[in-house]
Amino acid sequence: MSRLLRLLSLLLVLALGAAACASADDDADDTAPEVEETDDADSEEEPDESDGDADADADEETVELTQGDGSLLDAVIAADEVRCGTRDALPGFAVLQPDGTHEGFDNDFCRAVAAAVLGDAEKVNFIDLETADRFTALQSGEIDVLIRNTTWTASRDGGEGATFLTTNFYDGQGMMVETGAFESLDDMDGAVVCVASGTTTEGNVATEFARRGLSVEVLSFEDTNLIQEAFLAGRCDGWSSDVSQLSALRTAYPDGESALTILAEVFSKEPLAPAVRDGDTAWAQAVNWAVLATIQAEELGITSANVDDFLGSDNPIVQRFLGVEVDGAVLDPGLGLPTDFNYQVISQVGNYGEIFERHITPLGLERGPNAQWLDGGLLYAPPYR
């Protein structure tokens, strides 16, 4: 009896395994139109099952062709809500308020997308994501757009199934030290540098110090509260993070802002950009132009306060931008957005400068690279015509 049971259980396990494999294949086929990442995952896990992959690939190709009519843009309009991947506690970018709302730079760009697509900046469903979950959530379709302080890199663009759009914030990793302790990175030979774990920060510090031929000890911490305690206790010589975050930490430092100095060297490029899922051009363009609307408006001098005055402007560039009739016609660029989407974004959320001033300026950060191209920055919106 007992032997029979054991045999039975073995059979059961085998059957379960077979069933799991079979159903995984089925699901891969089913989800291929939505989740391209599935195929990558399959090929990594089961390199020898070339037949199954070939099938999946074939399916995916046919699906790619038909994808145009199943854009997320239509789904978002049908749901009357933009599901925006965000986080809950990053000063300046996304912070949960006591009443449960999200306030921050990134969150305002989510609102800009909602204003552009749905005409109402409040129709955003903010979904808090862990750093490790953010791309999974994007691939699996749990969120429509990821605006979560995410650096645009080649491997994320390629490997994570994400398409990055116009950079909305140019950040870079820097080093913060006690005022007067060090003048530059080159003075910091043998220093102890404290960073938050689970990000690229850690590796960047090691790389930069090695490049300069300096030795360094990197201490990783779970969260910024702990780093601050360690820093106050003198366990760290330097504190490395994105400059925007160092600024935020500096303005709220218990010993006062002047106790800390951010060194001039910035040793990584961190262009923070919204991301959408690969393979959905219509939705990507919609999100992209919502972001660009804020940049274009600032260049034109249009703010949420004066946007209604600009409706009467006789400058055709402004008229086209705000969806006012020019020569008897309203410009519809064919993005699938309402013709007045720029007006909605500006009147409800504001232009780039307003968003920046609302959330980033209080952190003690200058516009720097985040200024308009006319002012020597990197913000440059393609013409709206």
Next chain:
Amino acid sequence: MLGSIGAWLRANLFRNRTDAVVTVVVGSILLYALYRFLRFLFVTGRWEIVRVNLPLYLTGAWPSDELWRITTVIVAAALVGGLAAGVAARRAAEAPDRVDTGPRSPGRVALDLLDRLWPAVATVLLLLILARTAAPWLLVVAAVVVAIAANQVGRRLPLRVGWLVNLAIPVGVVAALWLLNGGVGWNEWGGLLLNLALAAIAITLCFPFGVLLALGRRSTFPILRLLSTVYIELFRGVPLIALLLLANQALGFFIPQSIAPGRTVRAIVVLTLFTAAYVAEIVRGGLQSVPPGQIEAGKANGLTALAITRRIVLPQAIRNVIPALVGQFISLFKDTTLAGAAMGFLDLLRAAEASTQQDAFRGDGLIAEALVFVLLVFWAGSYTMSRESQRLEKRLGVGVR
């Protein structure tokens, strides 16, 4: 009096030189820790962060114009709870084998209730004081008044309709969930409300499931026994957080997004499946503690197997394992924070952590204040459950034969 204290001290703390040294060393460490903690509580702690963030801690991102849903459910729960307690009291009073303890005055009843529920009452009072607005006071007073009134009505109801009240509890739970979830998606649930909802739903679901699994494991049908055993050993053999992460990150690849449940539902499913395996083992222990003579006696009386299980075995088995069961439920209640951490939704713990980064508080290192509040709330909930289970044990005479 003083002499007896001195004698007690000598007998228990300073019996010989070693005892004296241990007492002094350990005592001073404990006293210092207590001093630091009290100083933190009353002097150095800055509780502003808790006061300001109470809405966030209690309900997360729940929209403020939908709060009436929660208010309605609280008052309705007071109504049904009061009715049920009233009917139960009347039934107990008219039971043929009751021990006459004489009529109890309302004051005495209130005192008993306070004694029973003081951790929860104290926490609610603290929350009310922190809230500093009138609305929560009104809500609590209304709920208490409704509960007392319903209790009186319940005592006067004819016993024939008593079963209707029993039916009202499960119906009420479903209706409450429907009402709460009606205009507010799972995604906007948060804070303590989410922890409580997760725990309540998972406990309600895992208990019957666990009992069935336990019966299945002791069944005489080999296939049923095998399936139950495999299930139990599988779920007891994996870490909860791994299951939660799996449900969070991998599910979307197996099930099309259009039909895949949201994160909260996934958490409920995982917590239920996981705890059911433990409940099954606890209940199985209870089943084994029922003497075989009970079953034989049932058979001798011509009862069916189902009737023996339902009327003889299970009541005794479950009565015997109440402490372990409640322990498992308390553990489940606390594990809801693990679900929050693994799946990234805004439960009480995450809300507390996030609040330290608000502009008004960041850099102030207020994480300790926020976490102490979280500890207090979970302790009050768990300790209340524990005390209620002890009361239940006493009433059912567990450990007394």
